[in-house]
Amino acid sequence: DIQMTQSPSSLSASVGDRVTITCRASQGISNHLAWFQQKPGKAPKSLIYDASTLQSGVPSKFSGSGSGTDFTLTISSLQPEDFATYYCQQYSSYPRTFGQGTKVEVK
Amino acid sequence: QVQLVQSGAEVRKPGASVRVSCKASGYSFTGYYMHWVRQAPGQGLEWMGWINPNTGDTNYAQKFQGRVTMTRDTSFSTAYLDLTRLRSDDTAVYYCATAPSSADFDFWGQGTMVTVSS
Numbered sequence: 001d002i003q004m005t006q007s008p009s010s011l012s013a014s015v016g017d018r019v020t021i022t023c024r025a026s027q028g029i030s031n032h033l034a035w036f037q038q039k040p041g042k043a044p045k046s047l048i049y050d051a052s053t054l055q056s057g058v059p060s061k062f063s064g065s066g067s068g069t070d071f072t073l074t075i076s077s078l079q080p081e082d083f084a085t086y087y088c089q090q091y092s093s094y095p096r097t098f099g100q101g102t103k104v105e106v107k
Numbered sequence: 108q109v110q111l112v113q114s115g116a117e118v119r120k121p122g123a124s125v126r127v128s129c130k131a132s133g134y135s136f137t138g139y140y141m142h143w144v145r146q147a148p149g150q151g152l153e154w155m156g157w158i159n160p161n162t163g164d165t166n167y168a169q170k171f172q173g174r175v176t177m178t179r180d181t182s183f184s185t186a187y188l189d190l191t192r193l194r195s196d197d198t199a200v201y202y203c204a205t206a207p208s209s210a211d212f213d214f215w216g217q218g219t220m221v222t223v224s225s
Contacts, residue, residue: 034210036152043202043218044152049210087152091211095168096142096154 002026002090006099012107019075021102023088028068032092035064035073038101039084047086048073078104109133111203111216118222124191127219129203136184137161142211143177143188145199146218155201157211158186193223 003026013019023033031051036044046055048064051071061076075082083106088099114128129141143155156167158177165177176189186203200220206213 032210034212036212043215044212045215046206046210046213049206049208049213053208055208055213089152089212094166095170096211098152098154100151 001095002029002093002097004088004090004097004099006086006088006102008102009100010103010105012105013078014107015078015080017078017107019078019082019104021073021086021088021104023066023071023073023099025069025071025090025092029090029092031067032090033064033066033071034089034091035062036087036089037082037084038087044087075104109205109207109214111205111214113201113203113216113219116220116222118224119193120225121194121223123193123223124189125193125221127188127190127201127203127221129186129188129216131184131186131205134205134207136179137181139205139207140211141177141179141186142204144202144204144212146202147196147199150199153199155188160186190221193221195223197221198223 005024007022033051035048038044052064063074085101085103087101110132112130117125137160140157142157158165160179179186200218202218203216204212
């Protein structure tokens with residue numbers, strides 16, 4: 001199975017900050033990576049797929065990059081609605097696997 | 108617009124079985140795989156498998172082999188997840204998800220809480 005490791009596990013940030021979350025795959029997955037945002041009590045929401053393609057309706061403050069084993073999700077200017085947990089997920093092979101999550105909290 | 112509406116919360120005793128449904132609308136139900144993902148309380152996301160609604164073919168995560176069955180009823184655009192021999196560590200929110208894109212999970216159901224407790 002491909003292991004997905006996110007860092008950090010949590011971070012504290014302020015409104016307006018630029019935030020970067022890293023996701024590393026245990027083996028190469030090309031660009032077959034997605035990012036999700038999840039708020040408490042809600043289903044995950046797809047933000048990005050194919051490592052850097054923004055889902056329809058997702059604001060451009062979110063961006064993704066990377067290929068192979070190393071990927072990043074960047075939020076250019078954190079807003080109150082962005083405080084949430086973020087997950088990466090690989091769809092290069094089965095079983096599909098997720099990172100453990102990164103919780104973005106208010107500083 | 109794509110909508111996935113799941114059945115309501117369930118409570119079961121250990122050893123029992125549960126069925127969760129996922130009704131799709133707003134797209135061609137038979138056009139895209141339907142996946143199931145679960146999340147234990149306070150934990151991360153765990154993929155369980157998929158069903159091809161067009162053919163009925165399935166692909167289950169090895170962890171659930173022998174206990175999980177995914178089916179569909181194309182007449183009602185509904186997918187089903189059956190999980191048997193429930194244990195306390197099956198307590199989780201179960202989600203269905205699908206994707207018209209090259210990814211897996213563009214759209215998610217609202218989740219179904221399954222509680223396993225004696």
